[in-house]
Amino acid sequence: MAYPSLPARSFGVISSQNFKLSSAGPFKRCRSIKSVSTAPPHSVVLDIPKANVYRFGDANNRATPVFRDLEWSVKTTESWAVVGSGSGEKSAIFDMLMGHLRIHPPPPPPLGLFPLLSNANELRDPHDCVSVVSFANRRAVGGAFYDYTARYGAVREEDKITLRQSMFPETIHDLKSQSRISLHETATDLQLFDYLVAKMGLGHLLDLPRIALSNGQTRRARILKALLAKPRLLLLDEPLTGLDVENRSTVLAILHELHAACDPHIIIGLRMHDVVPEWVTHLAIVNDGQVRTGPKAKMLEVKTQMQDAAVAAAADEVVQAPTTLGEPVVEMKNVSVTYPPRQVLKNITWTIRKGGRYHLQGANGSGKTTLLSLLTGDHPQSYTQLPSSSGTADANAPSRHLRLFGAPRARLATPLLQARIGLLTPELFDAFPRRHPGGLSVWEVLGTGFEGGCVSQGLHGVGVGTGAPGGVLSEAERAWRVGRVWEVLGALGEYASVPTPSATPSSTRHIPPPPPNTPPALLDLAQTPFALLPTPAQRLVLLMRALVARHPLLLLDEVFSGMDHKMIAGVRRYLRESTAAPTHADADSKSGQDGGQAVVIITHLEGEVPWGEAEGVVRVVLRDGELSGAPSE
Numbered sequence: 001m002a003y004p005s006l007p008a009r010s011f012g013v014i015s016s017q018n019f020k021l022s023s024a025g026p027f028k029r030c031r032s033i034k035s036v037s038t039a040p041p042h043s044v045v046l047d048i049p050k051a052n053v054y055r056f057g058d059a060n061n062r063a064t065p066v067f068r069d070l071e072w073s074v075k076t077t078e079s080w081a082v083v084g085s086g087s088g089e090k091s092a093i094f095d096m097l098m099g100h101l102r103i104h105p106p107p108p109p110p111l112g113l114f115p116l117l118s119n120a121n122e123l124r125d126p127h128d129c130v131s132v133v134s135f136a137n138r139r140a141v142g143g144a145f146y147d148y149t150a151r152y153g154a155v156r157e158e159d160k161i162t163l164r165q166s167m168f169p170e171t172i173h174d175l176k177s178q179s180r181i182s183l184h185e186t187a188t189d190l191q192l193f194d195y196l197v198a199k200m201g202l203g204h205l206l207d208l209p210r211i212a213l214s215n216g217q218t219r220r221a222r223i224l225k226a227l228l229a230k231p232r233l234l235l236l237d238e239p240l241t242g243l244d245v246e247n248r249s250t251v252l253a254i255l256h257e258l259h260a261a262c263d264p265h266i267i268i269g270l271r272m273h274d275v276v277p278e279w280v281t282h283l284a285i286v287n288d289g290q291v292r293t294g295p296k297a298k299m300l301e302v303k304t305q306m307q308d309a310a311v312a313a314a315a316d317e318v319v320q321a322p323t324t325l326g327e328p329v330v331e332m333k334n335v336s337v338t339y340p341p342r343q344v345l346k347n348i349t350w351t352i353r354k355g356g357r358y359h360l361q362g363a364n365g366s367g368k369t370t371l372l373s374l375l376t377g378d379h380p381q382s383y384t385q386l387p388s389s390s391g392t393a394d395a396n397a398p399s400r401h402l403r404l405f406g407a408p409r410a411r412l413a414t415p416l417l418q419a420r421i422g423l424l425t426p427e428l429f430d431a432f433p434r435r436h437p438g439g440l441s442v443w444e445v446l447g448t449g450f451e452g453g454c455v456s457q458g459l460h461g462v463g464v465g466t467g468a469p470g471g472v473l474s475e476a477e478r479a480w481r482v483g484r485v486w487e488v489l490g491a492l493g494e495y496a497s498v499p500t501p502s503a504t505p506s507s508t509r510h511i512p513p514p515p516p517n518t519p520p521a522l523l524d525l526a527q528t529p530f531a532l533l534p535t536p537a538q539r540l541v542l543l544m545r546a547l548v549a550r551h552p553l554l555l556l557d558e559v560f561s562g563m564d565h566k567m568i569a570g571v572r573r574y575l576r577e578s579t580a581a582p583t584h585a586d587a588d589s590k591s592g593q594d595g596g597q598a599v600v601i602i603t604h605l606e607g608e609v610p611w612g613e614a615e616g617v618v619r620v621v622l623r624d625g626e627l628s629g630a631p632s633e
């Protein structure tokens with residue numbers, strides 16, 4: 001885009017003369033290219049005449065190509081989405097565009113892969129002009145576990161760094177000069193920054209500690225950061241993941257506006273079951289090493305066929321709504337959380353019983369993660385939800401309590417809580433250790449699911465007995481746990497592909513002999529270092545970890561992000577079957593009436609919830625700190 005006082009770019013979309021920031025934004029439509037005399041010599045963004053795509057080091061003709069017979073051309077007037085079905089295949093397309101895979105034969109010089117980046121006078125380096133931001137992948141780098149619960153407590157000095165300081169330091173006001181610090185950016189960037197901040201509703205978050213931001217708020221900030229970098233070509237992989245309905249349409253409108261101005265030209269990555277934005281005109285569908293490209297109408301037919309095939313393969317059988325629920329696992333009465341001056345949760349009352357299925361809904365920043373962190377014991381304010389009669393709370397405050405598994409939260413040590421809750425959240429996914437070499441194998445990751453830590457412990461890696469009667473792991477319990485790991489791997493392992501088994505260093509540490517007839521691929525998967533799996537498979541493995549122990553309470557927050565439609569269909573089916581079965585016998589089952597696992601699922605996409613209304617799912621909504629729809633008994 002051309003901004004005030006910036007020279008128009010090589011293809012000269014907009015004259016910088018007399019340009020005013022309109023209410024429609026500082027962008028004009030790309031169509032104007034046609035009427036501008038400085039039109040580019042090439043209106044092609046990227047061009048791949050028929051080619052195979054290989055990993056570096058793989059020989060042509062001998063190695064299996066990552067993509068075969070790829071033929072793809074993108075014009076500036078078109079809007080493309082890359083739709084992926086197989087694990088990591090969509091990301092591989094973006095890797096290829098970033099030069100991390102080898103195209104053979106290479107797109108012919110002098111224009112090469114990106115004709116857009118070339119003109120008669122100069123060739124630009126794609127490294128400077130193309131950027132990719134993936135929301136399907138984890139945010140953190142490095143292999144060690146980090147404490148994601150730091151955001152719930154009093155923010156430590158080192159965590160006080162604000163969103164503005166960490167991501168947008170050039171916008172900090174310099175009080176002396178009354179100007180904003182400009183590092184490498186121009187004043188025009190600040191104008192764009194102000195415009196986008198207002199549009200994206202990020203203003204009130206800029207000066208909050210960055211760690212305080214919710215998942216969706218952080219994602220919006222990352223999109224803003226990517227747009228401010230002003231690449232010529234911006235590849236956004238799953239930009240809508242984790243955004244609520246309102247923010248999804250805001251972000252899509254902004255992307256459309258920018259894309260229509262051709263600067264940056266945007267290509268987005270979508271999962272097979274994602275809704276294709278209205279303004280997208282063309283699709284590249286990636287499936288099993290093949291990329292099919294074409295206009296949207298034609299390609300939507302292909303997409304629908306693939307989706308239908310996957311759904312049919314994992315057909316959901318109707319599940320009966322539980323007639324009677326079991327005993328309560330969570331009893332919240334008038335539970336509140338405040339980050340002065342803001343009260344994020346106001347007098348929440350909710351009883352969660354075994355067998356109950358709850359879909360927790362709420363906009364980004366409405367407090368869903370905060371609510372879950374009270375149940376997992378991660379939030380320090382979980383200790384302070386005390387009855388007023390205890391003398392530690394305000395005598396005029398309404399009667400309140402937080403009871404978990406039949407006991408006041410303050411009487412349950414956090415490790416004991418973790419040994420009773422199956423958990424997967426975006427925060428846990430980001431923080432889980434991924435050291436390599438020397439990190440956990442897939443088997444070991446599943447084994448940590450019994451007692452909730454991130455370190456493999458005990459014989460066969462299935463724990464040492466935390467939470468077991470007497471704190472001792474009996475032989476029978478250990479055998480049950482080992483059997484469960486194989487069972488869950490058997491049920492869901494097929495969806496977590498091992499990248500290249502022969503090249504993958506394997507670890508047999510802790511792995512007991514598999515049951516008879518275990519497919520070799522499953523043993524391969526069990527041995528694979530967790531850190532080497534593609535991102536969707538890592539998420540699936542952490543989901544298996546949450547499911548393996550059949551804990552009485554299952555908390556699943558945005559677990560389908562980054563998963564493809566086959567995985568989602570398989571996981572949904574497994575959740576429907578497995579959570580209805582009795583939970584693993586534990587100290588909680590006093591009444592003998594089990595009812596299955598209690599499941600709280602958080603997703604902004606209704607279609608991801610494994611149960612329909614007729615199957616007993618209860619919709620519980622957080623809005624303005626208040627909870628509606630939650631049963632209180």
Ligand SMILES: Nc1ncnc2c1ncn2[C@@H]1O[C@H](COP(=O)(O)OP(=O)(O)OP(=O)(O)O)[C@@H](O)[C@H]1O
Nearest residue numbers: 212213214215216217339364365366367368369370
């Ligand atoms: N330590 C803190 N100080 C101030 N505000 C905080 C702190 N921690 C969280 N918040 C605010 O509390 C609100 C609730 O955050 P939470 O992560 O629970 O939202 P959420 O509903 O899970 O959102 P999302 O859908 O984006 O994941 C957010 O507006 C967040 O900025």
